[in-house]
Amino acid sequence: MPLASVDEKGTQFYYEDTGAPPGQPSYTTLILIHGGVFHSAIYRPMIPYAAARDVRLVLVNVRDYPGSTPYSPSELAALNSSSLNEQRAMLNERGQEVAAFLLWFIRKECIPQIAGSQGDSGAGGGGLALLAWSWGNTITMSFLAQAAKLPKHDQETLGSYLRSLVLFDSSSHALGVPSDVSDFIMNPLRDPQVPEEQKGCAFERWVSSFTRTRSPQPRRCSPSRSTS
Template identity: 45%
Template sequence: MPLAPVDAQGTQYYYEDTGSPPGSTDYTTLVLIHGALVHGDSVSNSSQHNIRLVTLNMRDYPGSTPYTDAELTAMRGPDRDGQRTQLHRRGFEIAAFVAWFIRNENIPPFTLNGNDIRGGISVLGWSWGNTMSLSFIARASELPKEDQEFLEAYMRALVIYEPAPHSSISAVSYFDEAHNPLRDQTLTPEQQATAFPLWVSGYYAHSRVLLDSFASLTREEVDLGLAMERVENPRPHQIPTLQRLTAEEIAATSANHVWARSQVLYQPDFIDLELFRENTRAALQDRSVWPRLRVCLVWGDMTIGEVIHTSWDIARRRRIHVVRLEGGNHFPHVDLPEQTMRVLAENI
């Protein structure tokens, strides 16, 4: 079981690694951070694109060190500073993992010669995982100077992939809406559990005006263009992803037991959402450390409404490269693996 040390207290992260592409000495390493409850996600044929994939499990997820009781108490609040400290620590842990992996695996550094870009390491957060990757980038200026300079030679890109509302910048959050079954208080817990997989992995036909204009629209215009219900009479490939996977496939990458213990603590009922916004602003606005770092937003145009809304909120900021993944829902790496891998390879 591959484990990496991420602090001086013995905390470890479990990870999986495809290894370097055969015969390559200038590949790019892509570290993937999973979403809530689903871990170990990957995309296929990375070696064909000269990419080495590393999937990282966050705390409490299989193989990685569980949160301590003291950490859970701090995350549960109500002390805002305690919650902020915990969110920041996840960023420092990822920084420690990235530095450890670079040294342990001797990966090729980032080189830039005109349009010829080779080597280096990129970090991708998916859905809720963006809160973790953004915390890592937001903590860059707080790392020891020697760590900043060491990582500068490798840091290539931050990929914001299908961001959940935790990654919004605006004070008006999509968390205020009740489209997510897990936040719909009119449903029983059993109804929420049944509705969530169909909702989160469904396909939604948002308006053409919304999809084509996107970042130039107002929030009201975005809201008007969002589809709240899944496509009617879906084609076979538009049946909700989690409805098409086998029970064994779902079980292999699911960690539903994490929800009640720790994952729920990242929801607005517990954590102050302004802490997430602080992280996102710091990550996207401070370019004093790793100025070569490319920030890329990848969103599927048939994904759930709250991802569209969050992507719109982020895309309006400067110096973010925005990529629309046509036909993608919230699980394009599962349903459209080749297309997703090609898009990532072209933009990291």
């Protein structure tokens, strides 16, 4: 079971890695962070399509998800605390863990740098992108907030490899959107018509649903008529 150490206390992330695409020296690595209800296995259907697109997928389980280090009682207490300072410290540590994982993976796997990182446009492959879904953006936004606190050599390493951050269907609270702005959005957790004991299952169906929409049919124009 692949595990990555993300601090000096022995904290670990479980991850799955598709490996470097065969015969592609300048592939791009995509690090995938899951949402709040599902773990990284939600991304497994993408695996068969990765190599043909010169992409290496790394599916990461953050703390308290299968295979990764659970939160300690003191960490859970801080998360549930009414103290904003304790909550902030808890989130800061989660961002530091993501930074540590990225740095660890870059150095362990010797992934290629962004093409052009030494001066040209950087339009080729190489480097890594970081994607988080839904609640997972809380963790990656915390990672960005910690970037300036990293040692200079770590900042330089990430600067040579991190090519993009993808906020995939972010939850509103991950971006600090006030609740009174987003309350109009349907959410089964807030729906009084959904019985309390069914809210969990209703949320899972809602947050993972895919809706196929039909492409609009081209409008047919009537032939013009002469008015002469």
